[in-house]
Amino acid sequence: MSMAPRTRKFALTAHVTFSVGWLGAVIGFLVLVVTALSTQDTQTVRVAWFAMELIGWFAIVPLAFASLLTGLVMSLGTKWGLFRHYWVFFKLSLTVIATFVLLLNMQTVSFLADIAAESESVDITGMWGELLHAGGGLLILLVITILSIYKPRGMTRYGLRKQHQRQSKMS
Amino acid sequence: MSNKELGREIDEDLGKIESESTTNTPRWVKMFGIIAIVLVLLVVLIMIISGGEHGPGRHIKSDDAVGQTLLIKEGIQQL
Numbered sequence: 001m002s003m004a005p006r007t008r009k010f011a012l013t014a015h016v017t018f019s020v021g022w023l024g025a026v027i028g029f030l031v032l033v034v035t036a037l038s039t040q041d042t043q044t045v046r047v048a049w050f051a052m053e054l055i056g057w058f059a060i061v062p063l064a065f066a067s068l069l070t071g072l073v074m075s076l077g078t079k080w081g082l083f084r085h086y087w088v089f090f091k092l093s094l095t096v097i098a099t100f101v102l103l104l105n106m107q108t109v110s111f112l113a114d115i116a117a118e119s120e121s122v123d124i125t126g127m128w129g130e131l132l133h134a135g136g137g138l139l140i141l142l143v144i145t146i147l148s149i150y151k152p153r154g155m156t157r158y159g160l161r162k163q164h165q166r167q168s169k170m171s
Numbered sequence: 172m173s174n175k176e177l178g179r180e181i182d183e184d185l186g187k188i189e190s191e192s193t194t195n196t197p198r199w200v201k202m203f204g205i206i207a208i209v210l211v212l213l214v215v216l217i218m219i220i221s222g223g224e225h226g227p228g229r230h231i232k233s234d235d236a237v238g239q240t241l242l243i244k245e246g247i248q249q250l
Contacts, residue, residue, distance in 0.1 A: 086197065086200045086203075090203060104225075104226060107226060107227055108226055108227045111227035112227075152197065152199050153197060154196070154197035154199070154200050
């Protein structure tokens with residue numbers, strides 16, 4: 001299955017937009033975490049938890065799914081495929097892992113944001129966990145971006161077999 | 172941009188695919204795999220050291236029935 005050139009260009013634009021948006025939203029999340037960790041003001045920490053919950057559920061999570069979905073469309077709609085090239089396979093794996101960890105971590109963020117809303121206490125220790133999660137997530141997204149731009153060579157066994165089959169058909 | 176130009180751009184892009192024929196696993200893939208394994212082991216180790224509990228439950232004291240007691244950083248004033 002191969003997309004028409006204009007459709008492919010549109011899908012690529014959407015994929016890049018969602019992926020870069022995801023990266024930017026994670027940076028925004030990290031700014032809140034660092035601000036909360038470097039303040040002594042309880043109110044700032046509470047507001048940071050609320051803002052992190054909103055950014056997480058309404059920006060990072062939708063962008064992660066949109067990026068994953070458009071990435072699948074791009075792979076399946078072109079000859080790159082999903083499992084033919086190592087860089088595509090690693091990119092897909094990292095995106096799935098990052099999305100899975102994001103969903104798990106957002107449960108914690110929501111829990112601690114609820115606590116901040118309902119009680120007079122704030123949990124600052126949870127912020128260190130967020131620094132680790134958001135920092136790790138940012139690192140993974142940077143690796144994904146590098147893989148997308150450099151497209152390092154290397155075909156999987158499946159990709160080589162498919163290539164061989166195609167060449168056999170042509171000759 | 173015309174369909175013809177877009178098509179040429181895609182052909183150039185895909186030309187890279189057609190030219191690959193080596194069966195050896197590239198060095199960057201091996202390095203990537205090693206780094207991934209080390210990171211996974213590191214995460215597992217951190218989870219074991221931190222008591223094995225992960226997620227929201229980590230922030231609730233086990234002896235607290237209501238589950239509302241939180242770990243408060245020293246120096247932060249409660250409202």
